[in-house]
Amino acid sequence: MRKASIKRETKETQIELSLNLDGSGKYSIDTPVGFLNHMLETFSKHSLIDLEVLASGDVHVSHHHTVEDVGIVLGMAVKEALGDKKGIRRFGYAIVPMDEALSLCSIDISGRPLLFYDDLGLRGKITNFDFELMEEFFKGFTLYSGITVHLKALSGKNLHHIAESLTKSLAVALRQAIEIDPRRKDTPSTKGSL
Template sequence: MDLNKKRCGAIKRTTAETAIDINLNLDGIGKSNIKTKIGFFDHMLTLLSAHSLIDMEIFCDGDIEVDGHHSVEDCGIALGQAFKEAIGDKRGINRYGTFYVPMDEALALVSLDISGRPYLVCDMGELAPMIGDFDTELVEEFMRAFAFNAGITLHIKVMYGKNSHHKVEGVFKALGHALRQAVEFDQRALDKIPSTKGVLE
């Protein structure tokens, strides 16, 4: 297994509602260039990159004059597709990741499995309708689109908290750290698919 080969993915996705260009490197240092025209969403994706150590370039030109829904969901789709391309056959990876992030009064948990079997459980409690220019309902839409296109079983739970910004930020940071754990190589099983089935798809 060549550990020096970078695991990269690139997706261009164009619809009548959005034009998206994504490049990522799973073996990066967490550098990012994010431009979706939705300020809070840019902030969250930047945090995701920094805490996962996945280098990300994400450019989205979407119909935000309607609202942010198409841009956020389609970024999740394209990011998931780029992740799936980059992770390949999953040989040698840890596969699982779980992380808690305390964000002031809020505590967020993310647990995931790069299983090839997409699933989402998302419980963030009550959120304010908007954070800046961002509709908080779109957090779950993004997570679903990402998980289902990446082939990830993803569980998200905000244990408690009051401030919606803190809750959502905690979730994105926890997702970053859980992904970092899961995509890293298991030095004791570098040539093995981490499944008794011998395949993860």
């Protein structure tokens, strides 16, 4: 089983995260940011990655540190659990609707952490959650997972729907890319490593 557990503490956040890439989408999420909890549950359910997150942070200052740092730790855990990446499909993509919102995600588990992100330039709050923090979460995940991620909202008006569509599209694309291809016995790269 491809699993990882990461514990990361800074002056701003304390995070414990465990995951199983070969799971069934079970989750236990406890952060002080309600909307982040919802997005992590959504991510787990649609990626089929079992996910446990326990986080605290300086939310009296802002949700920014907690949201970004959970993304970082999730990226670290995915990278660790992937190991040598032998047998993975490597690429994944999805176009996912959430009511009027539609998002596209295409990923390459390449070892090159790049995020190309477009949220239609929309800004605002989802309850008390700043919508632009979604980009910080995805950026943290991308940089620490070593994955190239193209993540774009193609349409939408409701910020909650757009955020959820973006998260689901990442989850579905990642599910494809981390899947073991029974025909592949090596690392999916002509270089021999990722």
